[in-house]
Amino acid sequence: xxxxxxxxxxxxxxxxxxxxxxxxxxxxxxxxxxxxxxxxxxxxxxxxxxxxxxxxxxxxxxxxxxxxxxxxxxxxxxxxxxxxxxxxxxxxxxxxxxxxxxxxxxxxxxxxxxxxxxxxxxxxxxxxxxxxxxxxxxxxxxxxxxxxxxxxxxxxxxxxxxxxxxxxxxxxxxxxxxxxxxxxxxxxxxxxxxxxxxxxxxxxxxxxxxxxxxxxxxxxxxxxxxxxxxxxxxxxxxxxxxxxxxxxxxxxxxxxxxxxxxxxxxxxxxxxxxxxxxxxxxxxxxxxxxxxxxxxxxxxxxxxxxxxxxxxxxxxxxxxxxxxx
Numbered sequence: 008x009x010x011x012x013x014x015x016x017x018x019x020x021x022x023x024x025x026x027x028x029x030x031x032x033x034x035x036x037x038x039x040x041x042x043x044x045x046x047x048x049x050x051x052x053x054x055x056x057x058x059x060x061x062x063x064x065x066x067x068x069x070x071x072x073x074x075x076x077x078x079x080x081x082x083x084x085x086x087x088x089x090x091x092x093x094x095x096x097x098x099x100x101x102x103x104x105x106x107x108x109x110x111x112x113x114x115x116x117x118x119x120x121x122x123x124x125x126x127x128x129x130x131x132x133x134x135x136x137x138x139x140x141x142x143x144x145x146x147x148x149x150x151x152x153x154x155x156x157x158x159x160x161x162x163x164x165x166x167x168x169x170x171x172x173x174x175x176x177x178x179x180x181x182x183x184x185x186x187x188x189x190x191x192x193x194x195x196x197x198x199x200x201x202x203x204x205x206x207x208x209x210x211x212x213x214x215x216x217x218x219x220x221x222x223x224x225x226x227x228x229x230x231x232x233x234x235x236x237x238x239x240x241x242x243x244x245x246x247x248x249x250x251x252x253x254x255x256x257x258x259x260x261x262x263x264x265x266x267x268x269x270x271x272x273x274x275x276x277x278x279x280x281x282x283x284x285x286x287x288x289x290x291x292x293x294x295x296x297x298x299x300x301x302x303x304x305x306x307x308x309x310x311x312x313x314x315x316x317x318x319x320x321x322x323x324x325x326x327x328x329x330x331x332x
Contacts, residue, residue, distance in 0.1 A: 022321045027136035031128065032318050034226055038233025052234050059227040065195040065218025068146060072199025073207065075143025082147045082271035088280050089148045092263040093155055096121045111167035113247070115301040118163050119292040120251040120309035121259070122156050126192055127228035128314070129286035133279050134225075143203075144279040150196040152283070154187050160295060161186070167274065184198030193221035232314065235290035240308040247305060252288075252312040256320040260284030264328065274332045281328055285321050 042045055060147045099116045109117065126149055133141045187193065241248050263284030267277045296306040 031131050034229035038230035044236040055149035061191045063224035066217045068195040069199045070217045071142040072146040075203040085276045086147050086151045088267035090151045112302040115164050115167050116306040119160050121293045124286040125289040126155045127232045131225045133282045146196045148283045153193040164299035170300035236311045237307045238311045240304040243304040248308040252287035255313050256316045264303035287317045
C-alpha cells in the first residue's frame, strides 16, 4: 500500500521530465559540449574517468547501499527481473544472428547494444525520480547486471570479434573473471551489500569522507557520459543503429518492468527496473569493441543514439508506469 501511494506522487509527465530527467541530460549535454569545444584537452578525459570510477563512485555507492533498507524493497524481484530481461535480450540477439546475416564484428556490436546499460545514467535517473530510497534497489540491479552483461559481451567478442593487429585482450575464463572482480563499481556494490547484510555499525569519520567523495560521483559521471558521445558514426549503418537503439530504450525497459511486476515487485521496484532497462548503452561497449575486434564505429553510433533517444523514451515510459501502477 505504501509503495502504491508513493508511486501516485509521480503524476505529471512534465514534472517527471523537468525535475527528474532534464537535469540529468543537461549535465550529459555539458560533457558533450566540453568535449567538442576543446575546452579541455582530449588527454584529460581518461584520468577524469579513472578517478570517477575508482574514487567518486565507490564513495557514493558503498555508504548508500550500506545503510539502505533492503528488507521491504523487493530486492529479490528486481534482481530476478533484470537478470531474466538480460537473458531474454541475449536469446533474442542469438536468434537474430542467422536472420540478419551480419558479419562477426557487426554482430558483436549489435549484441552489446542490446544488453549493455550505462550505470552513469541509470543511477542518477533512478535517484532523481524516485529519491534516495531507490539507491539500494539500483545497487541490487547493478550487482546482477554488471557481471552478466560483462561476461556475455566478452564471450561474444571472443567468438566473433576480429581484432586488427595484435590482440592483447585475455579472452580466457580467468581473464574474464579478473576483469569482473577488478570492476570498481561492481566491487562497490558487493562491499555495500555485504556491510548491509552484516549490519555493520556506522563509522562517522569514514562515512564523512566517503560522502564528500560521493557528492562528486553523479555530476562527474554524467559529464563523462556526454564527453564519450560521438554522433558522426550514426551514419555508418543507420538502419542497424536505429533498430538496435529503439529496441534497447523501448522494448527492454518494458520487459524489465513487466517481469518485475510479474515477480511481485512493489511500485518502487517496478520503477527502478523500468529505469534500468531504459538506460542507454554504456560507452565501455565502444572500448571493448575497439580492443576485441568488434565494429567500433557502429558501436559508437549505438551508444550515441541510445543516449539521445532515452531523453524521449524515459518520460513516455514513466508516464505509462504512472498510469498502470
